[in-house]
Amino acid sequence: xxxxxxxxxxxxxxTQVISGVDLAVAAGETLAIVGESGSGKSVxxxxxxxxxxxxxxxxxxxxxxxxxxxxxxxxxxxAKLRGDQIAMIFQEPMTSLNPAFRIGDQxxxxxxxxxxxxxxxxxxxxxxxxxxxxxxxxxxxMRQYPHELSGGMRQRVMIAMALVNEPQLLIADEPxxxxxxxxxxxxxxxxxxxxxxxxxxxxxxxxxxxxxxxxAHRVAVMYAGRIAETGSVAQVFDDPQHPYTIGLLGSIxxxxxxxxxxTTVPGxxxxxxxxxxxxxxxxxxPFAQPKCAQQPLLREIxxxxxxxxxxxxxxxxxxAAA
Amino acid sequence: xxxxxxxxxRGLKRHFQGSGALFRKPxxxxxxxxxxxxxRRGETFAIVGESGSGKSTxxxxxARLLEPTAGSVTFEGKEIANLSxxxxxxxxxxxxxxxxxxxxxLNPRASVGRLIGEPLETHFPKMTAAERRERVAELxxxxxxxxxxxxxxxxxxxxxxxxxxxxxxxxxSRPTLVxxxxxxxxxxxxxxxxxxxxxxxxxxxxxxxxxxxxxxxAVxxxxSNRVAVMYLGTLVExxxxxxxxxxxxxxxTRALLAAIPEPAxxxxxxxxxxxxxxxxxxxxxxxxxxxxxxxxxxxxCRVDVPELIxxxxxxxxxxxxxxxxxxxxHPFAPxxxxxxxxxxxxxxxxxxxxxxxxxxxxxxxxxx
Numbered sequence: 072x073x074x075x076x077x078x079x080x081x082x083x084x085x086t087q088v089i090s091g092v093d094l095a096v097a098a099g100e101t102l103a104i105v106g107e108s109g110s111g112k113s114v115x116x117x118x119x120x121x122x123x124x125x126x127x128x129x130x131x132x133x134x135x136x137x138x139x140x141x142x143x144x145x146x147x148x149x150a151k152l153r154g155d156q157i158a159m160i161f162q163e164p165m166t167s168l169n170p171a172f173r174i175g176d177q178x179x180x181x182x183x184x185x186x187x188x189x190x191x192x193x194x195x196x197x198x199x200x201x202x203x204x205x206x207x208x209x210x211x212x213m214r215q216y217p218h219e220l221s222g223g224m225r226q227r228v229m230i231a232m233a234l235v236n237e238p239q240l241l242i243a244d245e246p247x248x249x250x251x252x253x254x255x256x257x258x259x260x261x262x263x264x265x266x267x268x269x270x271x272x273x274x275x276x277x278x279x280x281x282x283x284x285x286x287a288h289r290v291a292v293m294y295a296g297r298i299a300e301t302g303s304v305a306q307v308f309d310d311p312q313h314p315y316t317i318g319l320l321g322s323i324x325x326x327x328x329x330x331x332x333x334t335t336v337p338g339x340x341x342x343x344x345x346x347x348x349x350x351x352x353x354x355x356x357p358f359a360q361p362k363c364a365q366q367p368l369l370r371e372i373x374x375x376x377x378x379x380x381x382x383x384x385x386x387x388x389x390x391a392a393a
Numbered sequence: 394x395x396x397x398x399x400x401x402x403r404g405l406k407r408h409f410q411g412s413g414a415l416f417r418k419p420x421x422x423x424x425x426x427x428x429x430x431x432x433r434r435g436e437t438f439a440i441v442g443e444s445g446s447g448k449s450t451x452x453x454x455x456a457r458l459l460e461p462t463a464g465s466v467t468f469e470g471k472e473i474a475n476l477s478x479x480x481x482x483x484x485x486x487x488x489x490x491x492x493x494x495x496x497x498x499l500n501p502r503a504s505v506g507r508l509i510g511e512p513l514e515t516h517f518p519k520m521t522a523a524e525r526r527e528r529v530a531e532l533x534x535x536x537x538x539x540x541x542x543x544x545x546x547x548x549x550x551x552x553x554x555x556x557x558x559x560x561x562x563x564x565x566s567r568p569t570l571v572x573x574x575x576x577x578x579x580x581x582x583x584x585x586x587x588x589x590x591x592x593x594x595x596x597x598x599x600x601x602x603x604x605x606x607x608x609x610x611a612v613x614x615x616x617s618n619r620v621a622v623m624y625l626g627t628l629v630e631x632x633x634x635x636x637x638x639x640x641x642x643x644x645x646t647r648a649l650l651a652a653i654p655e656p657a658x659x660x661x662x663x664x665x666x667x668x669x670x671x672x673x674x675x676x677x678x679x680x681x682x683x684x685x686x687x688x689x690x691x692x693x694c695r696v697d698v699p700e701l702i703x704x705x706x707x708x709x710x711x712x713x714x715x716x717x718x719x720x721x722x723h724p725f726a727p728x729x730x731x732x733x734x735x736x737x738x739x740x741x742x743x744x745x746x747x748x749x750x751x752x753x754x755x756x757x758x759x760x761x
Binding site: 107108221222223224251252253254255256257259278279280281282283284285304305308309310311314317318319320321322323324325326327330332333334335336337339340357358384385386389 | 443444551552553554581582583584585586587589590593608609610611612614615634635638648649650651652653654655656657658659667668670671727735736737739740741743744745747748750751
């Protein structure tokens, strides 16, 4: 495993936002962390990147990167790797780029921070990576400012900046959410191609199960700061175990089949103050039982497939549908 | 078309003043550039397109939240462009708007009771305070909230609940036509499904006509009877939802459908993906506006503007010179049906059944 995180805990003040999250991703593999707002998927990735350094944040847990222990608990623990061995791209490229500097200079700066090369060499690498991520007329683009580019082009610039130092791990936090579907398709293809070419590991954070099915090898479904279910893409989509995963799969409007009424997950994610004891999904789960007041373990259902539900698989406990 | 038409647009245009460089005259941004359409009473009509297609501007023109540069909009046979005074107030009562962002479209300092009561005061000035309270309670029940929520403020609600408040507010004046600009796209998928179902229930219970603007074609498929696809300020295809999704005619519609990642692992997208990006509406390409990105582009497309015409005579007009040839030579491959493998479909059915039993959704439609 290239990256392994065990028992990650994150608290903002008195509010525990991430509890007992385990993650592992191997070289050449894409792990998707999927969840809705408030699931803790972005906080998890920021903790791994060491970007949660503000006061009042407590992080606990063990982590290992490329065989070396990684200290997530103190700010700066991952600073050396960041932008070098581990790179990250965000949802909104406009706020991640400095509006006052030219594109080419911003990419070259990423090289100069981590590699002892000349400025000319850094510019050369910037030009090279811009071409690889499909930025047309890169010589001209290098001299442009972020506001002169479209959203899709800015995201390509972010990807170029992330990949210029050939990282072993790319963390992509909703990288296509702000983009139109036709542009999203281009960016997803780009990330997949670059990953294959470089054997890079990717942690892909998204709310979109369609995107997960396209890009991921393995999936972790998060709900309210915990992992509800994890497994290979085929396991999670074809043999979903956790009621939340099942509800989520049912709520996606499909492009095929009859246009039936959509399945819903009733209610909404409880606020941290209203978080139930035990299974956190119990307030919205149509199968909830008294036993759900105890926290279910993330137990193994099949090799590599784990779910945190006392009653999985559901048909054994609740009979077949009418 | 013999169907009862509630709203029509003819040659509708809206240009905005562009931002020019120093010493250079700005080119106008042609956000909506010649749109004609008919909305039938009782249907849900969807307008889809990517950002920059002009779909939100079109929605605002239809609701008369914006004045057109040229062209006309009629509602119930009357031109709405020059309405004022009482006639405009009547239009505001009959045509209501639901905004995309439930976080910024509600006044944070007004209680839910006031937010929903306000349109009642405007449109039904004779209502007593007690009647108004009763009506606000009824509206809250209709959208799946509780009358006790009346005294609370927007920040106390989740995104989905806020959108329900926005819907209740829109329904307060008893409109006949509701226009939603991306009404569910800011919501998480599980909550989005709740609101999609709610809108369907309300349409049926109240006999509403709806115009829904969206960029998500899969959501549109579940919400609409007819769909118009918009690109760079013009409509490129209009059709019945089932037909349009099964046999899209315009290369842009085909590409949009093909670009959607299906939630089924191992299903690869059909090879319709288009390159490039939507050009600036200040400088739309000559000829067919889509020709710069079209896989099937011909010489004629670069010069000759295709009209949106129903030349097949089947109520499925398309603005493409070559749609017949393209359909014949490159039949569209619809996405593969999902949920084919494993126990997923069975468990979704079990789950659905349990949800229906756990909370009878009657609260959303009963009204009183």
